[in-house]
Structures are given as structure tokens and as C-alpha cells.
Amino acid sequence: MTVRPLPFRPPPARDELLSSWIGRLAKANHCSAEELCGYLGLGQGRVPEHINDLGQVDWTRLCSAVQRTRDEIAAMSLPDTVHHAVRYVSRHDFQHCPGCTEQTPDLALRHWRFAWSLTCETCGQSLAAKYPAGAVSERLLARAARGAQALETAVVNNNLRRLRRMELTLHVVSMLDVGRSASVISANERERSIALAAVDVGKTRPLLGAAIILRANDRTVRGLRRAFPKHGRVIERIRAMSHALDRRLPGRWETEHPTGQKTYGTSRPSASESALQAARQAISELGTEADRQVLLARADAIWKRSGGIES
Numbered sequence: 001m002t003v004r005p006l007p008f009r010p011p012p013a014r015d016e017l018l019s020s021w022i023g024r025l026a027k028a029n030h031c032s033a034e035e036l037c038g039y040l041g042l043g044q045g046r047v048p049e050h051i052n053d054l055g056q057v058d059w060t061r062l063c064s065a066v067q068r069t070r071d072e073i074a075a076m077s078l079p080d081t082v083h084h085a086v087r088y089v090s091r092h093d094f095q096h097c098p099g100c101t102e103q104t105p106d107l108a109l110r111h112w113r114f115a116w117s118l119t120c121e122t123c124g125q126s127l128a129a130k131y132p133a134g135a136v137s138e139r140l141l142a143r144a145a146r147g148a149q150a151l152e153t154a155v156v157n158n159n160l161r162r163l164r165r166m167e168l169t170l171h172v173v174s175m176l177d178v179g180r181s182a183s184v185i186s187a188n189e190r191e192r193s194i195a196l197a198a199v200d201v202g203k204t205r206p207l208l209g210a211a212i213i214l215r216a217n218d219r220t221v222r223g224l225r226r227a228f229p230k231h232g233r234v235i236e237r238i239r240a241m242s243h244a245l246d247r248r249l250p251g252r253w254e255t256e257h258p259t260g261q262k263t264y265g266t267s268r269p270s271a272s273e274s275a276l277q278a279a280r281q282a283i284s285e286l287g288t289e290a291d292r293q294v295l296l297a298r299a300d301a302i303w304k305r306s307g308g309i310e311s
């Protein structure tokens with residue numbers, strides 16, 4: 001079935017997201033996005049943006065109405081990520097480019113939805129989080145950028161083993177109530193930076209940061225066992241490393257590293273973040289092939305010296 005082309009058809013911006021373009025088409029033609037979706041044969045409900053939202057589309061009708069090819073329209077959609085271990089595509093506009101949206105209000109580009117996008121590919125500005133953090137240290141941002149790169153590489157290469165390992169690292173961090181969701185697509189800049197930084201730490205010494213964090217925290221270990229019944233061996237390795245730390249440095253942990261509930265949105269610096277930093281520094285000082293016990297002891301010393309809390 002063919003329909004008449006829409007009278008006003010603003011061209012899509014480079015890498016524009018399908019839902020963003022449909023919204024701008026609707027505005028140009030003085031109707032709501034829902035009304036336009038009805039006319040285009042896209043059905044009711046959410047404006048399509050994922051490739052699997054386009055499964056039942058009448059392409060002849062859609063292509064003739066917007067005067068674009070099927071390939072052009074499909075290229076504006078987001079990939080289907082359901083089968084991946086780490087959720088790396090946001091379903092919401094969790095960040096935006098201040099420069100591009102000033103020029104074109106309501107614009108949303110496709111790559112802004114990806115966990116690893118930290119700068120705008122169109123204009124080069126830093127992307128702005130929906131909920132910006134007051135103060136995020138340069139070191140954390142640099143580490144988050146490395147984690148973002150590692151995540152992108154794992155996804156591009158479809159490295160499922162690495163993605164599962166990242167999922168485990170993120171789960172460890174979220175079990176501590178520090179990063180809360182430990183989501184690489186969190187709209188909260190601080191949470192997302194910590195999650196991406198954890199991915200970076202997990203890249204070189206997947207279990208080291210977790211071991212430091214888990215010291216004397218059996219509740220978390222039990223939670224991990226429940227959440228990952230098939231990862232028993234990995235969890236036991238983390239636990240063994242944690243216990244090794246406890247033997248070396250007994251009695252300090254509980255007072256310096258409280259693991260109680262944390263209120264959402266508070267700005268208290270996170271203990272796990274500084275533990276991850278310490279782990280990372282120990283690795284950079286001693287190298288990834290260094291003896292595990294030496295690394296753990298060094299990381300703990302750094303962590304202790306820093307007061308256990310990022311300033």
C-alpha cells in the first residue's frame with residue numbers, strides 16, 4: 001500500500017535516531033508523533049527506535065510516506081541487545097549533546113544511546129548526563145573512558161566471554177550498594193562513571209578490585225552465589241583472595257569500609273571506587289603479571305594511605 005508523501009520532510013541529521021526524526025517529522029507536519037505513527041503504519045504505543053520494533057512494518061507505505069529507502073530507515077534504528085550480558089544501549093535519552101540540541105531542539109543521535117559514547121561524534125563536545133555529578137575526579141573520568149573503550153571493543157568483536165566477565169564485575173559493584181545499579185547506561189553520571197571504571201579494572205585484573213571490596217563481607221558473597229549459581233568457582237576465587245587480604249591486614253576493614261545501605265543521590269565518596277583506584281594503581285606499578293599476593297598487599301596499602309575514600 002502506498003500513501004502520499006508527507007508535505008514537510010526535514011532530512012534526518014547524520015546518525016539521527018529514528019524516534020528523534022519521527023518526532024521532528026511530526027512537528028514539521030503539525031501533528032503528534034502518535035498520529036504520525038498511525039499514518040505511517042507503525043501502530044500504537046512507543047515510537048519505534050529498535051530494529052526489532054520494525055518487524056511488522058509495512059515498508060512500502062512507510063518508505064513512500066517519508067521518501068526514504070528501507071535501508072536508510074533501518075540504519076537509524078538501534079540494535080537488538082537482549083541476548084548480550086551487559087546492557088549497553090539505553091532505552092532512554094540518558095545523555096545529550098548541549099551543542100547539537102541547541103542547534104536542533106529535540107534532536108537525539110543514535111550513538112548518544114550507547115554506553116561507551118562520552119563525546120558527540122558530530123561536534124566533538126562532551127555529552128551531558130541527564131543527572132550530572134557535582135564533582136567527578138579527572139582520574140575517575142579517565143578510567144571510565146578506558147572502560148568505555150574496552151566495552152565498545154568487546155561488543156564490536158562480539159567477545160561474549162569478556163562481556164560475561166564485565167557483567168560479573170558490574171554485579172559485584174552493584175552488590176555493594178555503592179554504585180547501586182552499577183549500570184554503564186545510568187543517567188546518573190557518577191554511577192555510570194563508576195560502572196565504566198569497574199569495567200576498566202576488570203579488563204586487566206578481573207577479580208582484584210572485587211577481592212579488595214569483598215573483604216570481610218560474607219553477605220555480599222552469599223548474594224553473589226544466589227545471583228550467579230553457575231559462577232561458583234569464580235566467586236570462590238574472589239572469596240579466597242579476600243580472605244588472604246584479611247589474614248594480612250586483619251581488623252581494619254569493618255570500621256573503614258562500612259557496607260550499610262546508602263541513600264540514593266548522596267554525594268558521599270564511594271569506598272569501592274577508591275578501592276578500585278587502589279587496585280588499578282597497584283597494577284600500573286607492579287604490572288599485570290605480578291604475584292597476586294604482592295598486588296593485593298600493595299593495593300591495600302595504597303587504599304589505606306588514601307584514607308579509603310576518594311577526595
Ligand SMILES: [Zn+2]
Nearest residue numbers: 097100120123
Ligand atoms: Zn554535538
